[in-house]
Amino acid sequence: MLKQWLLYILLVLASSLLNAQVSNDCASAIPICANTPINGGASGFGIDDFNGSNRSGCLEATTSGAIESNSSWYRFRTNAAGQLGFNIGHDALEDWDFALYLADDCNNLGEPVRCNFFDNRDENQYIGVGMDPSGDANLQYEDWLTVEPNQNYYLLINNFSSSDSGFSVQFTGDVFNTNPNDALDCSIISNLLGAPIAACENGTVVLDATTATAVSYSWYRDIGSGFQTIPSQSNATLTINLSALYRVQVITSTETIISDVQVSFSLAPITAPISDEVVCSSADVPYDLRQKDIEALGSQDPNSFVVSYYSSLSDAQTGLNELPKSYPKLEGLETIYVRVSSLENPNCFDVSESFDLNGIAAPVLGVDQQVFICEDGSATTIGEAASSPNYVYSWSTGEVTPFITISNPGVYILTATTSQGSTFCVRTRTIEVITSVSPEISAIEIDDFGITSTVTVTTDVIGDFEYRIDNSEYQSVGTFEDILPGNHTVYMRDLNGCGVVTEEIAVVGYFAYFSPNGDGINDNWSIEGLEHLNEPIVSIYNRYGKLIKQLNGNDTSWDGTFSGQQMPESDYWFKLSYVDDNGTRLVDKFLRKNFALHR
DSSP states (O other), X not given: OOOOOOOOOOSXXXXXXXXXXXXXXXXXXXXXXXXXXXXXXXXXXXXXXXXXXXXXXXXXXXXXXXXXXXXEEEEEEBOSOEEEEEEEEEOTTSOEEEEEEEOSSGGGOXXXXXXXXXXXXXOOSEEEESOOTTOOOOTTEEOOEEEOTTOEEEEEEEEOSSOOOOEEEEEESTHHHHOTTTSBOGGGOOOTTOSOXXXXXXXXXXXXXXXXXXXXXXXXXXXXXXXXXXXXXXSSEEEEOSOEEEEEEEEESSOEEEEEEEEEEEOOOOOOOOOOEEEEEOTTSOEEGGGGHHHHHTTSOTTTEEXXXXXXXXXXXXXXXXXXXXXXXXXXXXXXXXXXXESSOTTSEEOOOEEEEEEEEOOOOOOOSEEEEETTOOOEEEEOSSOOTTOEEEETTSOOSSEEEEOSOEEEEEEEEEEETTEEEEEEEEEEEXXXXXXXXXXXXXXXXXXXXXXXXXXXXXXXXXXXXXXSOOBSSOEEEEEOSEEEEEEEEETTSOOEEEEXXXXXXXXXXXXXXXXXXXXXXXXXXXXXXXXXXXXXXXXXXXXXXXXXXXXXXXXXXXXXXXXXXXXXXXXXXXXXXXXXXXXXXXXXXXXXEOO
């Protein structure tokens, strides 16, 4: 998060000073530039700057009929290119909105380039463009602006609350890294004493009213009760150390010049000593630097100062490269530099303190979070095989070893602890042990009677299985296409190592019916592909289980008769056996099907 804050002034001056920087109307918008402290309030909206319109960007007309409610207008001109944003600080219980216009005059504002109209139900302290300085997510922030030199902007700040504690504005963005003193053009402010000045307590400011033709100089100061003469001050310059509205009267031979300037001195912070820290180094559990804020502030008001952290003293001094508050601390020792800045004026800061942040390695567990055991009850080992002597291990079962042997399903928790001094780093891993069922082939279907067939393996058990036929690669589905006739071996195995089952099958083809009526068409029934089997025997049975016919390599078809008599029209059943490569006769248990005889 970019922390190059340029301007932030609270309402520390009296009402007369406040009114010097408030304008309810766009036409008299207060010019602001690189060193202008901005504070203000709003009471009413003066002239309707939107000429009766009921909408401008996200802003809508209120019950009064006007878009403005209690408004304050500012204008500025960019003098550099880069990223620009701003933070509008206010009481968290009040509801403020804003609209920013890229326009050269109030008569042609157009639509706002950035706009906020959210209510403040979250009680945020900031609205603006860029990023909330607290680092928190905030819906009342719009995206950063990308600006170019010589662009004119008008900023409307509007109060929708019944109370008005005032507001303050700070400009941010990397445009102030490249142009810290002139990112916003001060030539729009025509004033002998220049733009309002923000300074730090215990410092001084020199006001310079030098005029070539001056005859005399008189200096005045207003701390809330009107301008009073500053005695014995008649030089062209005035050295001051008090917040006030200052005026100089310069008398020349031809005219009298009067110029006013607001000067605010902000309280300078003092960082309290900060203790060193030993933390657990973990990428997924960052260290929260915010817990050191209380130490750094000591007795100082946390609403008046902001604490930020850096990896080098030079970064802390410039306010660049702030470390994220949720800091992913790596293993090892490093020095963290602390910057405490005034919210009134970020140029009032202290970087005198730092602390050592030592990250010790949190335990690393490479344990599988899901382990399978076989349903036969065999044991398996779970836990950390590559254990570390620097860790203390414990299990939810009571064991204190890096790994344990289990034979029952369930949830097991392994805890590893390492420590340095009073800092303990703990890492846990939950292991779910699941029973994996053994594979079981329920059926094998052989379809697509033709030159090749499709073989499909099915199972009734639920598990993680894969399949193959013969010497092919295993696959996740049990369907195999383009299988040639012959005897084959089907494999089914459990992916979790709980067994492999095999089945020998014969791939052959046959017709579902035949009609032995002597017309020469489909008069005989046979099984195609028997020639690819060794010593095949096909046994044909009637519906009562009586053996009617046996086919073999020599007698390969049946004409529908038994002992010379025609068999009746009916369904008939068959089974196939053959001799495998080991000389064993096998009966294909999956090829026991029926066919029909039609007359």
